[in-house]
Amino acid sequence: MLAANHSYYTVENLSAEAALQELLDGNQRYALDHVEHPHEGSQRRVDLSVAQHPFAIILGCADSRVVPELIFDQGVGDLFVLRVAGNVADEAVLASIEFAVEHLGTRLVVVLGHERCGAVMAAINHAFSEGKLNSLISYIEPAIKAGREANGDCVVSDTVKAHVHLMVKQIQSTEPILSHEVKNSSLKVVPAYYRLATGKVEFL
Template identity: 45%
Template sequence: MNSQDTPHRSVHHAPDRRALLRGSLAGAVALGGVALGSAPASATPLTPKNSGASGTPHLPHRPTTAAEALRELAAGNQRWRTFRERHPDETPAVRASLTSGQHPFALILGCVDSRVPPELVFDQGLGDLLTVRTAGEVLDEAVLGSVAYGVLELGIPLVVVLGHQSCGAVRAAVEADLSGDRLPAHIQYLADQISPAIDRTKEGDARVDATIDANIRAVRTRLTAEPDLAARIASGALTVVGARYELTTQLVHRVA
């Protein structure tokens, strides 16, 4: 659906007491960088996974290696940011095939932010991605167990830690660190998990922006240190990468 086809909806503003968690978009920095994977920005979109050469529907071929998965995600993100989405893998045949099992080709550990849904950002469909979402990509036992399930039980070859520009959870952690104030209820837990990544060499919005990248790196590092995941990485069966979504350009790019 193109943007002109999308109905306008009224926006309800959150109460002021939530302003710390939401964060502000003002002054957000859009980073440069290459697109996720090896596909260039001008890459030709992949052949639709739901149609063969004759246009007849068939079950999708899913990437089986991390390199193939990265190329598919890069091509999907290119479609998304150029408004050429295909919304693949929604046909009756695909839906019927998924009743007997699933074989997602990538696991996306992303933020709960409503502006960064992985299936839309990468233009993927049913059964393509296993998604785990927490504010600020924060890890806990449930999240680690979910990632382990995708890798160890479903054989997923690629895990992407996906942060994003103007992350409210990161801003909340940075501002709480500056003020010394405690955040409400379980939100403080999120700030406590993010705070080790705070880049105190920067000021203002630059500190928030740098901390977003540092947090992505920290989460990726922790995942790669998990013994079961580390063993898969060492064998070449798993790749874990950090990436970032820019709200201003809709580009996903790697975070080294």
């Protein structure tokens, strides 16, 4: 865990392992209702006006109950957050991850699914309208089969976890930048699952 004053740090001195530990520590504070709300003052804004150094990339769902900065008890500039329904790693998301890895030097990516995900439930029930929501189906459908195989039925939690794992694999295999960084052990991509009521994140 970082020092109590949460002094400004950069990715140069925070490895993927250290970044993951900081997320674990922050989530424990959040789940226990001992949040510290770091890096929210005026001096932090001044520091970040020159450059940003987020220590982790979080690909999460757009669900209003799943806010990474709160869940991990982090402040301004700590996390590079991408939020889209169903935590889908589409082309725009992958490009954004590439940007954070290549230009900001971030070494950790967390794909954060959550229980009772509306996008996953809609995909399972084929409850899509004629609008753009249909574009999510192609990303989530492979996880539906995996969810059925995991538990003999299409249980939402199993499907969410299967989908998270598939998105992790997609990020890891994206050429040329991300796959190269993963193969060189310069980038760590990890799956995670958030429980709404307890506030706890389970790294899968």
